[in-house]
Amino acid sequence: MTARIGVVTFPGSLDDRDTQRAIRLAGAEPVALWHKDKDLKQVDAVVLCGGFSYGDYLRAGAIARFSPVMDTLVDQARAGLPVLGICNGFQILTEAHLLPGAMLGNDHLHFICRDQKLRVENAETAWTADYTAGQEIHIPLKNMDGRYVADEYTLDELEAEGRVAFRYLDVNPNGSLRDIAGVTNEAGNVVGLMPHPEHATEPLIGTGRTDGLPFFTSILKKLVTA
Amino acid sequence: MSRTPLDTVEHAAATPDVELPWAELGLKKDEYERVVEILGRRPTGAELAMYSVMWSEHCSYKSSKVHLRQFGEKAPESDAMLVGIGENAGVVDVGQGYAVTFKVESHNHPSYVEPYQGAATGVGGIVRDIIAMGARPVAVVDPLRFGAADHPDTKRVLPGVVAGIGGYGNCLGLPNIGGEVVFDACYQGNPLVNAGAIGVMRHEDIHLAKASGAGNKVILYGARTGGDGIGGASILASETFDDAKPSKRPAVQVGDPFQEKLLIECTLEAFAEKLVVGIQDLGAAGLSCATSELASNGSGGMRVTLDDVPLRDSTLSPEEILMSESQERMCAVVEPEKVDRFLEICEKWDVIATVIGEVTDGDRLEIYWHGGKIVDVDPRTVAHEGPVYERPYARPEWQDALQADDANKLPRPQSAEELRAQVLKLVASPNQASKKWITQQYDHFVQGNTVLAMPEDSGMIRVDEETGLGVALATDGNGRYAKLDPYAGAQLALAEAYRNVATTGAKPLAVSDCLNFGSPEDPAVMWQFAEAVRGLADGCLQLGTPVTGGNVSLYNQTGEAAIHPTPVVAVLGVIDDVARRTPVAFQEEGQLLYLLGDTREEFGGSAWSQVVHDHLGGLPPKVDLERERLLAEILISASRDGMIDSAHDLSDGGLVQAVVESALLSGKGARLVVPDGLDAFTFLLSESAGRAIVAVPRSEEVRFTDMCGARGLPATRVGVVDGDTVEVQGEFALPLAELREAHEATIPALLA
């Protein structure tokens, strides 16, 4: 058996088809979900992909979080459904308060697209089990609003609980506090990060690295052995 | 703007003596008289709006048409051509049932007025041209030219243009895979913001801009219509705006990439369900263009009720609605029984869609407003039968003196140290420096099919995941060469783009162009234009790559000073399996560097002459298109058979520029040996065309040199990939760290 992983398309989602491809390459079955649909089609996990939902007008992710699909998703995520938010998906998860903190415009005020070095800080979440803690990986980063911020208390708590999932190495590309590239919730089922693992799954394409594939194999293994 | 009574056709016929502001709308007296002659009466205000905007230089190509005909007359035989010049964009067969559409357009003047929005809406426009052919857009490229890099206005224009291209293209989910950034004082008041796009579809999905079948509905969908860029096409894009003070500047169009993204998805869904008979995007000249072109390309006429157009500003007059250039709108022709489904898809994507008219039996385009008929014209007279000018042209008297001012006679470096210093200065000069600060503001990865992106020689996109079929696109243009000799300059632009495609392993198939020139009313400029078109048409015939479409941008000048003639040429190529693509970066130490082609003393228009001597004179490099074709064949064969691991074309900056780029991208250095018969200076800095440098694994050396020998292509071993310097034996060594600092610091220092 394999796992069915949903990918939500909001108006303005861009990486939905890429994410479906990455899920397929990992051996799972991608399922397209639509933002106006409350129905999650009984998927085993959900990816909120990158893009500019609703043009990122108002704030990145701010309008998408009020979509019908998010009503169901927030409830189920709180009940344990694995959810991965990539880039705009991460922004939506913070706006929906499934993950702490918020995302602001890059400190240099420009869109940035680069091959970004990261350290996997937490290899025990639903989406990172195929990495080892401390592993250094390269994943493409591309965003306008990638500066992760939270108050000091929250940041200290995240650090203490091992909930900083990924940290930028070499270059902090957007001014994120404490070089944070991604975080997880307490239970480890909801993970968000700014870089794009779905763009690092094929040897010929993009940067030519496959460092992002373990995100999708991690969740697959977890689901089929569960 | 409301008039009483409404200026209907009937009213116009009854009031022949009413004076209309034809001059203010950009029409010449004889043009207005022709409109009156065509209609047999004075035009209504709405008709005048349509004719004036559609007969503008921008829409009618009235000054360039007589020359552009050569692209058809001299078109080479090509099995690949599916749709040629005249449609929204050309379409080429790339095999396996796939068709590719591509085009380059200019958005020069708007980008000078409002850099961000000008550039953003340029991307939006070209992408709608691609969708209108039935294709999913898969990539964009942006050839850009600005004034001097250190001029204060460049710091206003460039960051705005780059942010606009990124802001729009990134938000659409289109990888930006190529283009150029060139600085030259001649573009000071006239930056060139060209935008290209590629789309992919199956053969059976090709759509055309025509309205056929009486009773079929005309649906306007996308953004509401506002007062954006009214008259922009006729005034903004066609005349210089030397005197434009802030208050006089016409309204600028604002782009909404989010709306455009919805438009793409909703249009493709409608195509997939075969709901669309004909389609046209709304760009320059808005509804005037869309309705007249759809109607004149179809079999019948068209009736439109302007009251049904959804408005953002309810005070707009019918003339303004017809001329509005509000972005993110399209017009589809749909059979009556499919209208409901079409509207449903639009509703799904939150796109406003309205039936505004229908195709009729007759051959007239009729437009109604408040119950009165305000337009009644033969649409062909609006769209296709505009004025055609045989503008006088003459070789300027300064051309001889310019060509006699031979760059080969400029003082050359007298010592190895001086040569080293000049090389370092060259790779750090704005035109030769790394453009990473610019290109990293564009998304290269989205859609997950990007095989190569800048700074590679051409961008490459995978078309089919199973078979690995891919397409490559390169754009090139060198205004300095074209100024020295427009005929040769256009061919050199073609040759370079053709070579760049082949360098990555793809077979060049077809050409699009964006021809940027000064005022056609200046005979010297017109001569440059005529020569460039003749050169390009002859070149395409010889290389077997037909021109599928393109764009002309005239009046790029401030006062009497025109820009360098700047034909930008885009070449599209196909590669059977993207796994065989050849990158620029060196791959392995120890691989042998071979220089392909002949190196002569050719410094006219060169980067060296500009950077070291601030000089422009002499003749550009010699063009040999047969040699280009042979070089391309060798590069493609070598890529397919695994004989080379990296390759880089040699163009501005010469061999040393290419080697430095390959080295910096890989972090691997090179040891070079000056070959017999050449001096170090010429070897490193000449810009002879028809050349490339390739890295050959030692195991493949004999096979590779045998192939070159058998085919008659000079291949000279000039060094080896090795170490952490670029060393020219007996001359100098430049550590990669020093080169990197020089090459990468320039642009951020000037613009960040």
Place this chain on the structure above:
Amino acid sequence: MARVVVDVMLKPEILDPQGQAVQRALPRLGFEGISDVRQGKRFELEVDGPVDEAALARIHDLAESFLANTVIEDFTVKVEEVAEAAK
């Protein structure tokens, strides 16, 4: 010390996609009866010394040439009293 506020808004005739997106989301959130939303920028300038006519004229120039892009935006300049206690 005084505060001068410069509000920059897109000109009425210029498309405002941000405002439109917000406006379209409102009914879904249960906020009815709002027919248009336009989004602008507010700049708060803390001015040393008196805000006299000359100072305001300079701020006007600043707003016209820098804070606003008068090709597409309008602006207003107004002086805001800074409460004594807030100092």
